[in-house]
Amino acid sequence: MARPREFDETAVLDAAAQQFWMYGYEATSVRDLAQSMGITGASLYNAFGDKRSLFRRALAHYVETSFGDRVGRFESSLPPRTAIEAFFREIIERSIQDEDRKGCLLVNSALEVAPHDPDFQATIAEVLVKVEAFFRRCVEAGQRTGEIPTTQSAEDLARLLLGVHLGIRVLARTRPERALLEGLARPALDLLKPS
Structure with missing residues (x-):
């Protein structure tokens, strides 16, 4: 009989996503992951398989808790143009407040992992x-x-x-400046306004 898991899966996926987000896929070791997740290497392998499988799960978790949550909040409660504006406002605020300049795990992965891995590219x-x-x-x-x-x-x-969204997320890694990021979004958002 298999032993029940002795950890909160959401919490350990959060920790894994943070580790990959901060250091990237290649620079993150299984040891780093297990330590940040507060579990043993054996528990990591038993629960998630290898590093690649854990990355896939952590990325899916990140997308659901960031993009999925944001879209759900805005699309269900705001008029269409306001939903788009709120989306960009939140992305810009998050980018400016990110002292570690992590950017976006999805965009980072698109640049680091996807070009060399057709499965992750898809x-x-x-x-x-x-x-x-x-x-x-x-x-x-x-x-x-x-x-x-x-x-x-x-x-x-x-x-x-x-394209503007991706540009903001990439620029925020090196120049998280409000005027720059808002200036990137503003002309695109102006196209959505009646003349």
Whole structure:
């Protein structure tokens, strides 16, 4: 009979995500992970498999608790254009307040791991498609109500917003300056306002 797990899975996934987020996939050892998660190496392997499997689970956990939570809060309670603006406002605030300049685990992984690993490339691309889909749903809804102009297609605006989002997350690693990040978002958000 297998022994029940003696740890909180959410807490250990949070700790693993923080470790990968802070140091990257390659620089994070299984020993570092086990120590930060407060479990033994054997428990880590038994519960999550190898480092690669744990990374996949930690990344999925990160996406659900950051992007999934943000989209859920904004899309369900705010008008479409306001939801997009709130999304960028929160991303910029988080970036400015991040003293460690970690950026975004998903974007970091897209730059570090995905170019060399087709499996992770597909995983990260799938999440980026979801980010783009959030923007497209908001733009389409706003265009239907007249809140967002129809001079640009919803697809093009969603792709532009995705690119701005990625740019903010990358720039925040080296220049987490409010004027820079807001200046990057402002022209794109202005395209969503009726003239």
